[in-house]
Amino acid sequence: MDYYSVQIRELIEQLNSLPGIGTKSAQRLAFHILNLPEENVKKLSDTIVNARTKVRYCRECFTLTDNELCPICSNPARDKKTIMVVEDTKDLAAYEKTQKYQGVYHVLHGAISPMLGIGPEDIRLKELMTRLAGDVEEVIIATNSSLEGETTAMYLSKLIKPTGIRVTRIASGVPVGGDLEYIDEVTLLRALEGRTEL
Amino acid sequence: MDYYSVQIRELIEQLNSLPGIGTKSAQRLAFHILNLPEENVKKLSDTIVNARTKVRYCRECFTLTDNELCPICSNPARDKKTIMVVEDTKDLAAYEKTQKYQGVYHVLHGAISPMLGIGPEDIRLKELMTRLAGDVEEVIIATNSSLEGETTAMYLSKLIKPTGIRVTRIASGVPVGGDLEYIDEVTLLRALEGRTEL
Numbered sequence: 185m186d187y188y189s190v191q192i193r194e195l196i197e198q199l200n201s202l203p204g205i206g207t208k209s210a211q212r213l214a215f216h217i218l219n220l221p222e223e224n225v226k227k228l229s230d231t232i233v234n235a236r237t238k239v240r241y242c243r244e245c246f247t248l249t250d251n252e253l254c255p256i257c258s259n260p261a262r263d264k265k266t267i268m269v270v271e272d273t274k275d276l277a278a279y280e281k282t283q284k285y286q287g288v289y290h291v292l293h294g295a296i297s298p299m300l301g302i303g304p305e306d307i308r309l310k311e312l313m314t315r316l317a318g319d320v321e322e323v324i325i326a327t328n329s330s331l332e333g334e335t336t337a338m339y340l341s342k343l344i345k346p347t348g349i350r351v352t353r354i355a356s357g358v359p360v361g362g363d364l365e366y367i368d369e370v371t372l373l374r375a376l377e378g379r380t381e382l
Numbered sequence: 383m384d385y386y387s388v389q390i391r392e393l394i395e396q397l398n399s400l401p402g403i404g405t406k407s408a409q410r411l412a413f414h415i416l417n418l419p420e421e422n423v424k425k426l427s428d429t430i431v432n433a434r435t436k437v438r439y440c441r442e443c444f445t446l447t448d449n450e451l452c453p454i455c456s457n458p459a460r461d462k463k464t465i466m467v468v469e470d471t472k473d474l475a476a477y478e479k480t481q482k483y484q485g486v487y488h489v490l491h492g493a494i495s496p497m498l499g500i501g502p503e504d505i506r507l508k509e510l511m512t513r514l515a516g517d518v519e520e521v522i523i524a525t526n527s528s529l530e531g532e533t534t535a536m537y538l539s540k541l542i543k544p545t546g547i548r549v550t551r552i553a554s555g556v557p558v559g560g561d562l563e564y565i566d567e568v569t570l571l572r573a574l575e576g577r578t579e580l
């Protein structure tokens with residue numbers, strides 16, 4: 185890549201290191217950026233750093249947010265007695281898009297995966313158990329319908345049932361092997377309505 | 383998108399504004415960035431600003447580079463009497479990858495397009511004509527084989543021919559390894575017209 189100057193080469197390499205961006209896309213993006221007005225580029229760069237430095241975990245549900253409490257946990261209208269457990273913030277966003285769920289969430293930031301060496305201690309499970317010591321009536325397990333998601337659901341239900349709290353699992357209206365993030369709202373709602381006792 | 387904090391929303395919006403990056407990709411990229419170590423994010427951001435602020439046009443050929451003269455124009459081994467005219471820096475890079483072309487380039491930064499209102503004065507044509515006042519033997523027109531590229535090639539050849547400098551156009555035809563069956567009629571006809579003696 186000697187025909188590009190160092191800065192262009194570095195820019196292409198950096199963009200290329202992002203997921204889903206191949207060499208050609210990285211090149212196209214790089215030249216797009218080089219042709220943007222300087223203030224737009226500054227804004228893009230600032231937004232990236234800003235998001236990374238200012239965003240942190242919600243004290244309650246561990247979703248990514250910019251305050252100590254996320255907008256959902258700090259909303260008095262939300263039902264704090266119902267906790268939906270999801271794998272990550274994108275899954276929370278997927279359920280929020282349905283605009284029907286009134287409870288709160290708990291973001292695990294992963295799922296148990298013996299294959300990848302991710303155990304119960306590597307996700308936000310302990311924090312969930314701490315929350316359950318409070319006034320909670322139902323835990324809805326909405327981990328993905330993948331092997332890891334199902335494993336996590338099983339593990340969770342075994343852990344929570346002895347406490348007497350109702351444990352439910354979203355219905356398998358979600359296609360097996362599907363990722364919550366990519367599923368349409370109607371299917372997500374169908375799955376919520378059809379949740380069953382574990 | 384109230385379920386995301388302002389910073390995450392802005393990051394997704396900024397990424398979404400880049401070419402070829404839809405909402406889903408932007409979301410995935412945003413969360414990838416949020417999970418990167420802080421120094422990597424800083425590096426990504428710096429690289430973007432750095433490239434945009436340090437990169438400028440080569441004084442001779444107008445490719446994007448970081449010096450007054452690009453590595454090609456400042457290389458004494460390159461044949462300055464042969465100029466290949468390309469639409470943009472990516473096209474220059476494509477020819478450099480062949481490692482066979484020994485001449486220099488001229489980057490137009492666009493092509494004439496009456497449809498988009500881009501005229502000869504909007505691309506680096508005047509600068510090319512200035513260069514031709516020097517010691518130049520051949521101008522190879524390597525604009526794209528699109529309507530705009532062909533229009534530009536025609537315009538250029540009419541402009542340069544009276545100066546007595548040799549003007550050539552890269553051949554268009556069936557790509558190497560291409561299967562005739564899948565090639566469009568226009569290309570097939572072009573290949574037929576451009577047939578050479580064996």
